[in-house]
Amino acid sequence: MKKPAKDEFAALRLDNQLCFPLYAASRLVIKLYKPFLDRHGLTYTQYIAMMALWEKDDVAVNELGERLFLDSGTLTPLLKKLETSGFIRRERDAADERTVRIQLTGQGKKLQKAMVDVPRQMASCVHIGRDEAGNLHELLHDLIRNLSKTG
Amino acid sequence: MKKPAKDEFAALRLDNQLCFPLYAASRLVIKLYKPFLDRHGLTYTQYIAMMALWEKDDVAVNELGERLFLDSGTLTPLLKKLETSGFIRRERDAADERTVRIQLTGQGKKLQKAMVDVPRQMASCVHIGRDEAGNLHELLHDLIRNLSKTG
DNA sequence: TACAATTAAATTGTATTCAATTTAATTGTA
DNA sequence: TACAATTAAATTGAATACAATTTAATTGTA
Structure with a gap:
């Protein structure tokens, strides 16, 4: 006679994984940010990029990427947008033309006070x-x- | 004489927020999944959709979306891909033509065993x-x- | 010093996310 | 029963993510 089988697929349930709650919570919190960020014309990713820059200015795309766990594929277009918005400048490093250094503009610095x-x-x-x-x-x-x- | 000012922007530091660690951890874990999911031809979002379906089959797009916190804008193209891959079927509900019901195919059910x-x-x-x-x-x-x- | 290897951004292509709108079907009600 | 309101998916458009490739500059070394 068969015993009532313990679910062999229990580990595959959404609720039994760490990853899904992480993923869901992250997206829910980011969605909650939206109205607060909209007022300042920032998306969430742009916001954390600005936060990283408020902590340390004049950094290479690489270094910014390490702090945010993002690569140039994500950052390059994002930083171009922040530049267009007037919050940052992107300048090739004269000493090493491969790297692009990111600097806050006056407007970018003011934004920190506005978002405190x-x-x-x-x-x-x-x-x-x-x-x-x-x-x-x-x-x-x-x-x-x-x-x-x-x- | 000015006291050494407590950082008025401390709350704006990446490390002092809950949201950024959530966002970073979520993406790092999902990245870790990639090689395991690649073998089965699934992306992470497709994987959690399949997990939800393994728990409960024959559901409307809506209901699936509530479980995953995703809307039809994300799910419609994703489910079309899972259909093309042969893991699910999408069928209009005869009783209510507005709703599309999602059903696992035999291949979709087999996938659960393969991914246990x-x-x-x-x-x-x-x-x-x-x-x-x-x-x-x-x-x-x-x-x-x-x-x-x-x- | 040539030149292979490495490195930093940028680019390309695929797959999400999500707000907002559209389309089509159903429901509630005057 | 007409028809306004509601509902479910699909669509559209903007912005990520990220793997893989490309481009350009720099470094290491034979």
Whole structure:
């Protein structure tokens, strides 16, 4: 007589994987950002590129890409748009013509002041406790450290 | 005399946000999946669509979209590709011609058996402890519950 | 110094994402 | 029953992602 079989495919269920919740949560949070970013004329990816530049200006596309885990295929068109919008300048490095250095314009620097409240506004939309947020933050950073070593 | 100012822009740092680690971790994990999925001719989004269908067959595009948090703009072309690949059938519902029902083909069902080991193979790439994984899983699900209520 | 190897961006092509609009079918109601 | 409102997919257009290739510049070395 057959026992009621334990589901042999249990591991293939969406809810039993780490990846799907990561993917879903990431997209939901980014969608939540949209109205706040729209006001400033930025997409989410453009926003994190600006954040990286506010932390460190005058960097090569490469270096920016390492911080954001994005390659030139994504960054080149994105940076061209940010340039057209007036937030950055793209200049070939005179010492090494292969690299393009990204610099904030005055407008790009002003944007930081204008967006200083965005994180607080976002936080008020995501109802998550201090402890949970801290916990999640630490777990995600461990995961990222882990994965960026591998790849 | 000015005190050394606490950084007024601290909240705008990439590392101080929840969203960026989510976004980065999600993309890194998906990238890790690629070689395992390539073997079976699936992209990551196609893979989670198939997972959803393995759990529940013969569903409308709408219902699939709710489970995956994706809309018809993403799903329609993706499902057409899965149909071309031979894993699913798309049929208008006779009772309500507006809805398209998605059904697994024999090949689509066989694929589940062929991919049963993918989660284990993935797990062996992501070196994360049982407790951490469980923790992260729970925190992400709380966050998703939270966000899908809001939106 | 030639020149192969390497490196940095840019380009190309495929596949998402998603907001907004359109099309077609169904439902609710005056 | 007409017909406005609603609903489900599909379509359109803009912006990513990313693998793979290309282009141009630089480095290492025979």
